Amino acid sequence: MSDIKPPPMADETVSRRDFLKLAWGAAGLLALVEAGGVALSFFSPRTVEGQFGGVFEVGKVDDFPPGSVTPFNAGRFYLVRFEDGGFLALYRKCTHLGCAVPWNQAEQKFICPCHASAFERDGQVLNPPAPRPLDRFVVAIVDGMVRVDTGAPIQRDRTGPADLVYA
């Protein structure tokens, strides 16, 4: 056994000079962080009222025949009505790299022009590279009118009947 001495206790008292150095450094760092935060906040997302991002009242329930897919360009979404009467609002942005996905009426699917991702009518991925189904928006039916809230797209790993809204 070697008798290693414990290292001498560090001098716990801080000299006035060291304390001031530390205080100045901390204050300077704080000022830098504040200034940086202010600068970054200038970049942060700005939403414009009354445009994409707000609530869209798109029409009466009966305006949308079962089995139809209706595009709403201003709201960046498709309103899908299934044969059983269920509504689904799909964000038209491809989940792969963000292209606008057009609805192909003849083939009854969404086909992305950018990298050939394909989606079913309910948003399910038919063909990669898209990593997940099309995002959806919240649909609400109030007094027979269909409302779509484009505030926050909902990401999902799989589609299901729970996504549909009925009148």
Next chain:
Amino acid sequence: MTENRDPRPEHLPQRIWESIQRDELPPPDDRGRMRLVMNNLVLHLHPSKVARPTLKFTYTWGLGGLALLLVMILAVTGVLLMFEYTPSPETAYTDMLKLQTEVWYGQLIRNLHHWSGNLLVITVFLHLLRVFFTGGFRTPREFNWVLGLGLLLLVVAANFTGYLLPWDQLAYWAVTVGSSLFSYVPLIGEPLRNFLLGGPEVGAATLTNFYGLHVAIIPLALMGIVSFHIWRVRKDTLSVPRRLDGKIDDGGAGSTQVEKVTTLPHLVSRELVFALVMTGLILMWSVWVNAPLEAAANPDHSPNPAKAAWYFMGLQELLLHFHPVFGAIIIPALALGALALLPYQRFDLNTEGVWFRSLKGRWMALVGAVTGLIATPALVLLDEYALDLPGLMPSLPTLISNGWIPLAALLLLLIVYYEIIKRVFKATACESRQSVFVLLVTAFVVLTVIGIAFRCEGMALMWPWEVLG
């Protein structure tokens, strides 16, 4: 009468001139020339003397100087363009049309800015290759190599932010696709993308953000780092070109002693001539070839195919074969990390200034290039038509089946390649690393070419004449 104690010249104009230009013009001797370089704000970025062999054009190809010239052209034309352009979705595109039809020389100034920006990307890439292949990153120049990589990223960022400003279909969708790459960064990706775009989609806020980055933040950063980069070159001097036998390449019998000459006029005159010739060529090109401008941006309609900017086509091609996290983030990050650490590897050869390290190095570089030329298209075709990894492993998430597994396979192939070069061809570590570098650079260039010329509607593979036809 008191004696005149003022040592300055008698005549007022002469006193004014000497207050501005302190050294005698033209300098009478070498000493005067060196003083002039040292005392002049612009010239003092140069050393006062340089090694004569480094003046050889086919050693540096003037690429660093060309990059600086292009930055200057970009600054001048860019400031002019700012007077004719307002960054808002309502005005941006009409401003471009006005610029091209109503503003005197507007089209020419736009062409100059556009083509110089594109040429700058190519120039800095070639500059990187030149420095790599002549071993210019060796001690003491390791950190300047890293600074150069930073400059390469800044140049790409400047190009990318500028790409959006015309607000045409090309701009809108290239930036939509390009910025979506960010959203695949784990955890911070989506906030980062929204932060850069000023919202979830490319829009008015994006234009403002990119404009600010393009005309102020990136140019300032570029100016600072460029000055640092050039100042470091002055401090560390240029690597001296040498021949295969190790003797200095002085165009004659070869020597072991470096001859030094004054920067003025030997280097400065060469720089001016090259800058003049290149300015002339760029001007001619810009008179003849117009910068593209497509239809106004339409967020409702993605063109088919929607391609990123051409220098991102290699990345976009990777995206067609890998899970996005790998294509957009992991593989580029690995490549950049390897490049940054490259000068800090241990060297087993002293080959600074020798093109491609050695005779064997040259052969191994050729092997790398040929391997890359054959293997890359082969792998692309294999993945496109024959191999469906996610289909083979349906139970695994695509992050593994189309990410970790192909990446691991490729890295394994690279290691095998490296060992073959080293063991079979008995190459040194430096030569083998160079061979791998050549292989990867070739692969990147091939991917970029495939993306630009061989991808058509729906990103299907086609022959170039069908793509362009």
